[in-house]
Structures are given as C-alpha cells and as structure tokens.
Amino acid sequence: MIVFTLLCSYASISSSQATSSDGFLQCLSASGIPSQLVFTQSSPSFTPLLKSSIRNPKFFTPSIVRPLYIVTPTNASHVQAAVLCGRRNGMRIRVRSGGHDYEGLSYRSEHAEVFTVLDLSNLRAVRVDTQTSTAWVDSGATLGELYYAVGKASNVLGFPAGLCPTVGIGGHFSGGGFGMLLRKYGLAIDNVLDAVLVDARGRLLSKTTMGSDVFWAIRGGGGESFGVVLSWQVRLVAVPPTVTVFNLPVSASQGAVDVVTRWQQVAPALPDDLFIRVLVQQQTANFQSLFLGTCDALLPVMSSRFPELRWFNRSFCKEMTWIQSVPYIYLGSGSTVEDLLNRTTSAAVFSSGYKATSDYVRQAIPRDVWATIFAKLAQPNAGLMILDPYGAQAAAVPESSTPFPHRAGVLYNIQYMNFWSMAGSDGSVQTKWIRDFYAFMAPYVSSNPREAYFNYRDLDLGENVVVGNVSSYQAGMVWGQKYFRGNYQRLAMVKAEIDPDDYFRNEQSIPPLPKSK
Numbered sequence: 001m002i003v004f005t006l007l008c009s010y011a012s013i014s015s016s017q018a019t020s021s022d023g024f025l026q027c028l029s030a031s032g033i034p035s036q037l038v039f040t041q042s043s044p045s046f047t048p049l050l051k052s053s054i055r056n057p058k059f060f061t062p063s064i065v066r067p068l069y070i071v072t073p074t075n076a077s078h079v080q081a082a083v084l085c086g087r088r089n090g091m092r093i094r095v096r097s098g099g100h101d102y103e104g105l106s107y108r109s110e111h112a113e114v115f116t117v118l119d120l121s122n123l124r125a126v127r128v129d130t131q132t133s134t135a136w137v138d139s140g141a142t143l144g145e146l147y148y149a150v151g152k153a154s155n156v157l158g159f160p161a162g163l164c165p166t167v168g169i170g171g172h173f174s175g176g177g178f179g180m181l182l183r184k185y186g187l188a189i190d191n192v193l194d195a196v197l198v199d200a201r202g203r204l205l206s207k208t209t210m211g212s213d214v215f216w217a218i219r220g221g222g223g224e225s226f227g228v229v230l231s232w233q234v235r236l237v238a239v240p241p242t243v244t245v246f247n248l249p250v251s252a253s254q255g256a257v258d259v260v261t262r263w264q265q266v267a268p269a270l271p272d273d274l275f276i277r278v279l280v281q282q283q284t285a286n287f288q289s290l291f292l293g294t295c296d297a298l299l300p301v302m303s304s305r306f307p308e309l310r311w312f313n314r315s316f317c318k319e320m321t322w323i324q325s326v327p328y329i330y331l332g333s334g335s336t337v338e339d340l341l342n343r344t345t346s347a348a349v350f351s352s353g354y355k356a357t358s359d360y361v362r363q364a365i366p367r368d369v370w371a372t373i374f375a376k377l378a379q380p381n382a383g384l385m386i387l388d389p390y391g392a393q394a395a396a397v398p399e400s401s402t403p404f405p406h407r408a409g410v411l412y413n414i415q416y417m418n419f420w421s422m423a424g425s426d427g428s429v430q431t432k433w434i435r436d437f438y439a440f441m442a443p444y445v446s447s448n449p450r451e452a453y454f455n456y457r458d459l460d461l462g463e464n465v466v467v468g469n470v471s472s473y474q475a476g477m478v479w480g481q482k483y484f485r486g487n488y489q490r491l492a493m494v495k496a497e498i499d500p501d502d503y504f505r506n507e508q509s510i511p512p513l514p515k516s517k
C-alpha cells in the first residue's frame with residue numbers, strides 16, 4: 001500500500017492528464033453558456049465569488065489550490081454542457097451547493113489538480129405543494145430557504161434535516177442530513193422521493209431513468225461521486241402548531257458527569273417526539289431540546305423519563321411554532337424567521353478556522369471515562385463535543401436501505417470540533433488536540449470499522465489513491481467502510497455503472513468497482 005501511494009499519488013496522475021483549459025472555455029461558449037456565468041481567475045468577481053459560501057476560512061489562504069474557473073449555471077442545460085465540455089477537455093469539475101464541506105472539497109483540491117467549480121447557488125428554487133405535503137428543492141438552495149418556504153406554506157408541516165440554515169441542500173442531502181427531527185422522522189434522505197441528476201455522460205436523469213441503484217447511491221453516498229444532483233423531491237412531515245424548546249446548562253460542579261452518563265441510555269429511548277442533544281464544552285454540558293408538543297405535555301415526560309435532569313421545570317420551556325424554533329435553536333433568541341433566508345456565512349464564524357471529526361457510540365461510555373473526558377475538555381486549546389441521540393425512526397430503517405449505515409444499535413453520534421482565530425494562529429495546536437482526543441476515544445466508540453458520519457468529512461480518515469487512471473477500490477476501503485460500513489462495496493459497484501472512468505472524483509469520492517473483477 002505504501003508503495004502504491006508513492007508511485008501512484010493522486011497529484012502525479014492528475015497533473016499528467018492533458019487539460020485543455022482554452023478548449024474548455026470555447027466549448028462552454030459554443031454550448032450556449034452565457035459568458036457572464038463564467039469566471040476566470042483574472043475576473044474581479046472571481047475571489048468574492050469563490051469566498052461567498054466558504055464556511056471554513058482555513059481553506060481560503062494563499063496556499064490553497066483554487067479552481068481555474070468558476071461557472072455559475074442558471075439552467076440544467078448549462079450543467080449538462082459543463083460536464084460534456086469538461087470531459088472533452090480533461091477538465092474536472094467540483095460541484096458546490098452550500099460550500100459547507102468540512103474539508104472544502106467543493107472548491108479546493110488537496111493536491112495540484114486543475115479543476116473548475118460548478119457553483120449551483122443560482123439554482124435554488126423551492127416549490128412547496130401543501131396538497132400532497134411534498135416539495136421540490138434545488139440543490140443550490142440552503143436549508144434555511146427550504147425551511148422558510150415550508151413554514152410560509154403551512155404551520156403544521158416541517159422537514160427533518162440539519163440545524164445550520166446556511167448549509168446547502170446539495171451536499172447535505174447527498175450525504176445524509178440530520179437534525180432535531182431525526183428521531184421522529186429519520187434523516188433528510190429517508191424523506192427523498194425523487195431527484196434530478198446530470199451524469200458523467202451529460203444526461204439529465206430522474207429517479208426512473210437513473211435506475212434504482214443510482215437513486216439509492218445519491219441518498220447518502222455523497223453526490224460528488226455519481227454526477228451533479230440538480231433537485232430533489234421530498235416528503236414534508238407533520239409538526240404540531242406548538243413545539244417546545246429548552247436549553248439547560250449543567251456544570252461539572254452540579255454533576256454534569258453523572259447526568260451525561262445517564263443521558264446516554266435515556267435520550268435514544270425517549271418517546272420519538274422528544275429530542276435532547278448535548279453540547280459539552282469546557283466544564284458544562286448544555287442540554288438542547290426540541291419537543292413536538294406543549295410544555296404541559298413535556299413536563300410529565302421529563303420527570304418520569306429523565307429525572308436526573310432535576311433542574312428542569314416550566315421556566316425553561318419556550319413554546320413557539322416549528323418554523324420559529326429553527327432560527328431560535330441555531331441562531332439564538334434574538335433571531336427571526338427571515339434570518340433563515342440570509343445566505344451570508346457569519347462574519348464572526350468566518351474568522352475562526354476549525355477542525356472536526358466524528359464517532360458513533362453503540363455502548364454507553366462508563367462514568368469514569370466521562371470524568372476523564374471532562375478533564376480533557378478543561379485543557380488549554382481544548383475543543384467541544386456535540387452528542388446527538390439516535391434511535392426511534394433513525395434506527396427503524398434497515399442498514400442497507402440507504403448508504404447511510406448508522407442505524408439500529410447506534411446510541412448517539414459524537415461530533416468533535418475545535419476552533420481557532422485565523423488572525424495569529426494556524427490551528428496546529430487545536431488540530432493536534434482533536435487528533436489526540438480522537439485517539440483517546442478509540443476504546444469507547446464503535447469499532448471494526450470505527451464509524452464516522454460522511455457529512456462531517458475528515459481527510460484524516462483516509463484519502464483516495466489513484467491507480468492507472470481511476471481511484472483504487474482497495475485503498476478507498478480505509479475511509480469508505482467508516483462512512484458506509486457494508487454499503488461501501490455496493491456504492492463502488494454503482495459508481496462503476498454510472499461513471500466507470502471516475503470523472504467525478506475527489507479525495508474521498510467512491511472508487512469504481514467493475515462487476516467482473
């Protein structure tokens with residue numbers, strides 16, 4: 001394996017491939033893509049456009065490998081043309097919807113690769129049909145734009161996806177997508193009914209024409225491997241007119257270690273109307289909850305099911321509509337529903353680089369280990385942990401029904417994050433803290449494989465190795481089985497059907513596995 005890595009590194013193969021960048025531009029123009037939708041590095045709009053949806057500023061420094069061009073299609077036909085022109089001229093494409101990729105793979109390359117970014121932010125229509133409780137949403141829309149449109153159309157419909165309103169539909173849906181409605185209604189992908197995809201041959205396909213294998217693969221297997229997903233039809237879900245939100249911090253001196261230890265068993269087994277996650281930072285465990293009902297209905301559930309959270313009483317309840325709960329939970333109490341439409345990534349967050357990774361827990365972690373975890377979170381430059389409970393509907397879907405395999409038996413997901421100010425720090429201390437902490441956690445989390453959530457992408461888990469001119473299936477197993485468990489092999493077989501030449505490729509795209517081999 002090490003020999004392979006040295007001889008056949010990603011960079012040496014891709015740079016030896018003939019790219020005709022002039023030919024690419026001429027082809028785009030001849031295909032009818034208006035020139036004002038094509039940006040070269042010398043265009044004054046290039047840098048602001050590139051930066052517009054970057055969420056992690058550590059990938060916006062001079063040493064980062066940038067795209068040669070950015071194309072901003074306004075029509076499906078532009079996407080088809082860009083793919084065909086790219087193939088003809090040896091120009092690879094990276095698709096960007098919301099730009100929130102943790103490793104920035106939608107707009108930067110880890111190696112010296114020549115590529116063009118296809119930025120879908122102009123393709124962001126949302127059409128809600130309350131008659132059928134469904135919606136069509138384009139990949140370039142944000143979660144906030146989807147939620148807003150649903151909330152405007154009805155006060156008893158919602159959608160189960162992530163918390164952060166600026167996350168893009170395209171990356172989020174193709175990688176899974178979960179939030180506070182996870183236990184009641186599963187993930188975003190569990191509620192996708194149809195999709196429109198442009199494949200590596202430039203064809204515009206629907207669920208019927210792409211076939212059941214490809215439709216399976218794009219719901220959790222990562223869109224970037226199979227083509228460009230342009231839009232998705234989703235089933236909307238029922239929410240009551242009043243929901244209840246609470247935020248309850250418990251400090252270590254109040255007994256946070258005991259309450260978190262207990263939470264591990266309680267939260268994944270609660271009634272599915274009640275979602276309680278924990279943000280553990282420094283010496284405080286902050287319990288954040290969404291309940292699909294009133295405070296009156298919540299109080300008895302809390303006292304019977306989670307008496308250890310003994311501080312909880314009516315004064316913590318905030319009743320509101322579901323759509324109001326979305327900005328309240330993520331953006332804070334001063335925010336409004338209109339803030340969901342703001343696509344600007346927060347300037348404050350923008351000045352902080354970050355490193356993140358994830359784990360799944362299938363057996364509750366012992367109390368004494370939690371005591372050690374709290375001690376480690378008190379170290380200088382320590383990060384934070386977000387614990388999201390699974391169970392209920394998230395677990396009811398069979399492991400192979402979608403590429404997302406973290407189903408029955410999972411108690412909760414852990415997300416580790418560590419932030420630093422870009423002014424005066426390169427983040428190496430914080431990144432090392434995360435890596436050390438991840439190593440420390442190994443005995444207490446899932447193993448064989450140690451599972452990770454694809455949408456919390458981490459290149460530390462492994463990267464593709466290109467052999468000949470395609471990514472190696474063998475090498476990809478290292479990271480692929482962590483994200484997809486047994487579904488990795490089927491994903492690779494689907495890849496071989498839809499994109500055998502591995503045109504849609506990045507550092508963690510699914511490698512093709514031809515059937516005969």
Ligand SMILES: Cc1cc2nc3c(=O)[nH]c(=O)nc-3n(C[C@H](O)[C@H](O)[C@H](O)COP(=O)(O)OP(=O)(O)OC[C@H]3O[C@@H](n4cnc5c(N)ncnc54)[C@H](O)[C@@H]3O)c2cc1C
Pocket residue numbers: 055094095096097098099100101102104105106120139161162163164166167168169170171172174175176177178179222223224225227228229230455456506
């Ligand atoms: C602040 C923040 C909060 C988050 N909160 C949550 C959360 O609550 N729940 C959760 O599940 N996840 C969450 N995530 C993770 C998020 O789901 C992923 O980062 C997701 O992939 C982002 O999608 P995007 O379109 O914004 O990203 P992009 O960077 O645009 O794309 C991500 C990947 O998908 C590919 N891709 C994008 N669009 C398409 C398309 N249309 N067709 C094919 N491939 C495509 C890209 O090439 C890239 O490889 C969060 C991330 C951040 C930064």
Ligand SMILES: *[C@@H]1O[C@H](CO)[C@@H](O)[C@H](O)[C@H]1NC(C)=O
Pocket residue numbers: 074075076077
């Ligand atoms: C896209 O182009 C097709 C044909 O070129 C046209 O029929 C369609 O209306 C266009 N769609 C949009 C949204 O402009």
Ligand SMILES: *[C@@H]1O[C@H](CO)[C@@H](O)[C@H](O)[C@H]1NC(C)=O
Pocket residue numbers: 311312313314315
């Ligand atoms: C609820 O708890 C808060 C904080 O512990 C306390 O100040 C308040 O008196 C309690 N309210 C009721 C109604 O018990």
Ligand SMILES: *[C@@H]1O[C@H](CO)[C@@H](O)[C@H](O)[C@H]1NC(C)=O
Pocket residue numbers: 342343344345346347
């Ligand atoms: C949008 O969000 C950004 C970052 O949080 C903020 O600076 C800006 O004021 C917001 N714009 C509007 C119109 O609210």
Ligand SMILES: *[C@@H]1O[C@H](CO)[C@@H](O)[C@H](O)[C@H]1NC(C)=O
Pocket residue numbers: 469470501502503
């Ligand atoms: C990769 O190699 C195969 C076999 O040599 C060839 O058919 C295919 O066109 C190549 N693909 C690319 C993208 O160069």
